[in-house]
Amino acid sequence: DAGITQSPRHKVTETGTPVTLRCHQTENHRYMYWYRQDPGHGLRLIHYSYGVKDTDKGEVSDGYSVSRSKTEDFLLTLESATSSQTSVYFCAISDPDGQGGTEAFFGQGTRLTVV
Amino acid sequence: GESVGLHLPTLSVQEGDNSIINCAYSNSASDYFIWYKQESGKGPQFIIDIRSNMDKRQGQRVTVLLNKTVKHLSLQIAATQPGDSAVYFCAENRGTYKYIFGTGTRLKVLA
Numbered sequence: 001d002a003g004i005t006q007s008p009r010h011k012v013t014e015t016g017t018p019v020t021l022r023c024h025q026t027e028n029h030r031y032m033y034w035y036r037q038d039p040g041h042g043l044r045l046i047h048y049s050y051g052v053k054d055t056d057k058g059e060v061s062d063g064y065s066v067s068r069s070k071t072e073d074f075l076l077t078l079e080s081a082t083s084s085q086t087s088v089y090f091c092a093i094s095d096p097d098g099q100g101g102t103e104a105f106f107g108q109g110t111r112l113t114v115v
Numbered sequence: 116g117e118s119v120g121l122h123l124p125t126l127s128v129q130e131g132d133n134s135i136i137n138c139a140y141s142n143s144a145s146d147y148f149i150w151y152k153q154e155s156g157k158g159p160q161f162i163i164d165i166r167s168n169m170d171k172r173q174g175q176r177v178t179v180l181l182n183k184t185v186k187h188l189s190l191q192i193a194a195t196q197p198g199d200s201a202v203y204f205c206a207e208n209r210g211t212y213k214y215i216f217g218t219g220t221r222l223k224v225l226a
Contacts (some may be wrong), residue, residue: 002186004158005134033212040218041218042204042215042216042219043159043214043216044217045213045214048212050212061220074127090158090159094212100145101146101208101209101210101214101216103149103161103164104149104161104206104214105161106151106158106159106160107158107160108157109157109158114172
């Protein structure tokens with residue numbers, strides 16, 4: 001497995017509380033991503049990062065923010081959790097080599113339940 | 116725990132038979148394609164990839180076929196084993212970071 005660690009693996013939180021999910025990589029890959037996975041949908045991109053302090057929005061970014069202060073760490077924050085943010089969250093990494101796309105490697109996921 | 120859709124199309128295959136999983140992609144501008152395997156409660160795992168300048172690529176027990184004319188991708192698994200039971204989905208890549216993922220097909224291997 002690629003060296004990607006997500007924490008926590010499971011979390012239950014109350015509506016309106018802030019939540020931060022962490023992704024840590026040991027591969028020194030430039031790109032890091034946060035996706036959510038829900039029944040009936042493919043993986044949907046929340047935010048991504050292409051370098052330290054360089055981040056951008058994905059297709060479902062509302063209600064989420066991210067930070068990347070070090071190459072190896074990418075944090076996803078739900079400022080005020082809502083029930084619609086109950087999902088499984090995956091971190092991924094990739095390292096494009098200038099020759100075109102490259103595979104993305106995924107972490108094991110964080111199951112978040114907002115009650 | 117369940118981490119993918121509950122109502123995915125399902126392919127049931129007898130152990131030892133070959134499996135073929137299909138995927139239609141959306142954009143003719145996509146130039147790189149990946150197949151992933153996802154077991155219950157785990158993250159997607161890379162299986163094989165193919166670039167748009169190729170029609171076929173083989174790995175260990177797996178083959179990916181790309182038909183750009185009809186925007187279709189398939190994954191063939193030879194001599195399917197119980198450990199192959201999982202959800203399989205394709206991804207298309209456009210440019211550096213943009214991946215578009217399919218919803219997947221559940222493969223069930225029958226003993």
